[in-house]
Amino acid sequence: MATTTTTQPGDSRTQAAFDTVRKCVTLFGAVGAIVLGTVAVMAFTGHEATPFMWIRGAILLAVAPLIYRMVVRASQGSYKAFDRVRTLSTIAPIAIIGVDLIPGICPPWYAVLQGLSTLALVGVAVTTRGSALSAAFPKQK
Numbered sequence: 001m002a003t004t005t006t007t008q009p010g011d012s013r014t015q016a017a018f019d020t021v022r023k024c025v026t027l028f029g030a031v032g033a034i035v036l037g038t039v040a041v042m043a044f045t046g047h048e049a050t051p052f053m054w055i056r057g058a059i060l061l062a063v064a065p066l067i068y069r070m071v072v073r074a075s076q077g078s079y080k081a082f083d084r085v086r087t088l089s090t091i092a093p094i095a096i097i098g099v100d101l102i103p104g105i106c107p108p109w110y111a112v113l114q115g116l117s118t119l120a121l122v123g124v125a126v127t128t129r130g131s132a133l134s135a136a137f138p139k140q141k
Contacts, residue, residue: 011132011136013132014075014132014133014135014136015075016132017127017130017132017133018071018074018075018133020123020127021071021085021123021124021127021128021133022068022071022072022075024120024121024123024124024127025064025067025068025071025120025121025124026064026068027120027123028064028067028117028120028121028124029061029064029065029068031113031116031117031120032057032060032061032063032064032117033061034113035057035060035061035110035113035114035117036054036057036058036061038109038110038113039053039054039057039110048107050106052105052106053106053110056099056114060096060114060117063092067085067088067089067124070084070085070088071085071124074137079137082128082133082137083137085124085128086125086128086129088121089121089122089124089125089128090125092118092121093118093119093121093122093125096114096115096117096118097114097115097118100114100115
């Protein structure tokens with residue numbers, strides 16, 4: 001007879017998955033800081049640094065701690081926070097890359113750095129849809 005076990009937010013497998021998610025969000029924030037720092041250096045040295053680059057770099061850097069806080073709440077059992085992290089980590093990379101592909105909006109180096117930051121969010125999207133976290137947070141109606 002097969003037994004079915006449900007994973008709870010406090011289980012070690014679930015917490016290991018949340019550790020991975022926290023690392024990915026931290027990486028997203030670190031790359032965001034690098035992007036903003038690079039824009040600052042480019043502006044300081046007289047190279048192109050448009051308002052778009054400044055504003056977007058600052059917004060994405062500011063979003064990282066908010067996502068991190070949602071991950072912490074999700075790891076404590078909040079389905080609402082978990083669902084937000086899962087949704088945001090799916091939509092944000094598409095939006096970031098989509099905007100970067102608009103011709104002339106930003107230089108290629110900026111688009112590449114932003115693309116690298118989205119890889120961390122893709123990791124969050126994959127992990128939050130994995131078996132450990134899907135079992136911990138069954139679909140709610």
